[in-house]
Amino acid sequence: MASTEHPRVSPSPTAETTSPQTTLAITDIVVLVIYFILVLAVGLWVGASLFASNVGSGHFIGLAGSGAAAGIAATAYEWNGMLMVLLLGWLFLPIYIASSVDMYAGAVFIQQALHWNIYLATVIMVVGALILMGFKVGGFQAVLDKYPQAIPSIRVPNTTCGIPREDAFHIFRHPVTSDLPWPGVILGMSIPSMWYWCSDQVIVQRSLASKxxxxxxxxSLLAAYLKVLPFFMMVIPGMISRILYPDEVGCGDPDVCKEVCENPVGCSDIAYAKLVMELLPAGLRGLMMAVMLAALMSSLTSIFNSSSTIFTMDLWRNIRRTATEWELMIVGRVFVLVLVVVSVLWIPVVQASQGGQLFIYIQSISMYLQPPITVIFFTGIFWKRTNEKGAFWGLIVGMVVGCTRMILDFVYPTPQCYESDTRPEIIKYVHYLYFSIILTVLTLIVVTIENATQFPKDMENDACPTKEDTSSSASSEAGSSKLKSALFWICGMEKQKGEKPKSPPPEAPTCSLKEDPCMRHVVNANLIICISVAVFLFAYWA
Incomplete structure (x- = not known):
């Protein structure tokens, strides 16, 4: 055919048969290499995004402070996150991707709204932390040997003030008398962690932005691997800081602590900042402080904007349905101002809570507020009989009980090393990690009871009718019972009078559930490796 239409072109049979095959083979190899590079690059981007969303200035200050104050136990929160982010990738993302186009739209919005400075600041903080990790005191073995001897020269006599914990290098600690009991680490810690890694929109929508x-x-795998780093970048530098500056970081006298950091409870939270200011060279020191402030401002901006939006759109707009856009803007700004004032007034409470450890304070608050949300979220996904009433009362009861315990913790703070423990037994002997387990079980019981009373057994498999059922039954049975009408309303099938039928939304290019067989084997193999690494780390430092 080619020789007939183009007589001047007369390639040899050898060239005609072999050259195209050679060209195609090279192209195939190039495309395959580019494909694997792109898969790796996108995976690195998503993993770095997840890690950057999770790690901020609070991690560097809080984890280093907990390391200086009590050893490596706080690392359990990070290594627990390794397992939870894998749960996100293998269990929850397929559910999200298959069920919601709106989530995809939100993910695209989040992806387009991201700024490079978040990632750049994270990279600089990680590099700075790795440099600080190099300022060891004679190697890792020296840290193990010298940390128990990092005792301040001035401390309250005949007390444990200023003396490092004997179990400082253990993650699993005594189930009753320790600061982080091991049953609570295994169970109570995992529940809020599931909420954060598997349902928080900041984390989930970054994953949904994947191709x-x-x-x-x-x-998810890369983020899980990166969660190994905080032990070396934050906790160990905090312990080194206590070794190098025992009188400041590990102060054991309230008057000395007040003079050092204006907090008589303790100064362990200055551990990381102390290393940065004392050990890093001038240029890098300023850069580290700048990016940490940028990360702090970014976090505060996100929190204040989200809180302002929730207040103005979900609360104020319902109170004043005729509010103009100008009024909503003014109300939102005033609400942010109120939040700032409350936050400043709350600083003394944070300083006095949990022995002055910022990271532990944050985690304890999570244990009081997040378990009910986790239960509602999980039952809503995995239990078909979950209904609105059960979710509502489960959330209300859980939140009331959780907030009550949180208030009691503020009223009866943890006694200092020189004080006797006079707290009520319910606070003294029920650790916040154990309370997380109790609160989870309580919320689950309330949800189960409400669901059992709301739906008869014969409706278990047909609680929410399909669209075909509603279109036929709603049109033919105008005078249906109140129960069926309420049922349609709960399932979102209610149709307003005079409302035109809504056309189906245009299909969006959602993240595909299809997996390349080769890459599926690669990520699944890495899943096994990553879980093994997490189990090994827990077992080695247990």
């Missing part, structure tokens, strides 16, 4: 499920799983 396909393999990319999302790869990002």
């Amino acid at each position: 396909n499920i393999v990319h999302a799983k790869g990002g």
Whole structure:
């Protein structure tokens, strides 16, 4: 055919048969290499995004402070996150991707709204932390040997003030008398962690922005591997800081602590900042402080904007339905101002809570507020009989009980090393990690009872009718019972009078559930490796 239409072109049979095959083979190899590079790059991008969203200035200050104050036990929160982010990639993302186009739209918005300075600041903080990790005191073995001897020269006599914990290098600690009991680490810690890693919109929507499920799983894997780093970048530098500056970081006298950091409870939270200011060279020191402030401002901006939006759109707009856009803007700004004032007034409470450890304070608050949300979220996804009433009362009861315990913790703070423990037994002997377990069980019981009373057994498999059922039954049975009408309303099938039928939303290019067989085997193999690494780390330092 080619020789007939183009007589001047007369390639030899050898060239005609072999050259195209050679060209195609090279192209195939190039495309394959580019594909694997792109998969790796996207996985790195998603994983770095997840890690950057999780790690901020609070981690550096809080984890280093907890390391200086009590050893490596706080690392359990990070290594627990390794397992939870894998749960996101392998269990929850397929559910999200298959069920919601709106989530995809939100993910695209979040992806387009991201700024490079977040990632750049994170990279600089990580590099700075790795440099600080190099300022060891004679190697890792020296840290193990010298940390128990990091005792301040001035401390309250005949007390444990200023003396490092004997179990400082253990993650699993005594189930009754320790600061982080091991049963609570295994169970109570995992519940809020599931909420954060598997349902928080900041984390989930970054994963939903992936091209396909393999990319999302790869990002979860990278984020899980990166969660190993805080032990070396934050906790160990905090312990080094206490070794180098025992009188300041590990102060054991309230008057000395007040003079050092204006907090008589303790100064362990200055551990990381102390290293930065004392050990890093001038240029790098300023850069580290700048990016940490930028990360802090970014976090505060996100929190204040989200809180302001929730207040103005979900509360104020319902109170004043005729509010103009100008009024909503003014109300939002005033609410942010109120939040700032409350936050400043709350600083003394944070200083006095949990022995002055910022990271532990944050985690304890999570244990009081997040378990009910986790239970509602999980039952809503995995239990078909979950209904609105059960979710509502489970959330209300859980929140009331959790807030009550949180208030009691503020009223009866943890006694200092020189004080006797006179707290009520319910606070003294029920650790906040144990309370997380209790609160989870209580919320689950309330949800179960409400669901059992709301739905008869014969409706268990047909609680929410399909669209075909509603279109036929709603039109033919105008005078249906109140129960059926309420049921349609709960399931979102209610149709307003005179409302035109809504056309189906246009299909959006959602993240695909299809997996390349080769890459599926790669990520699944890495899943096993990553879980093994997490189990090994827990077992080695247990």
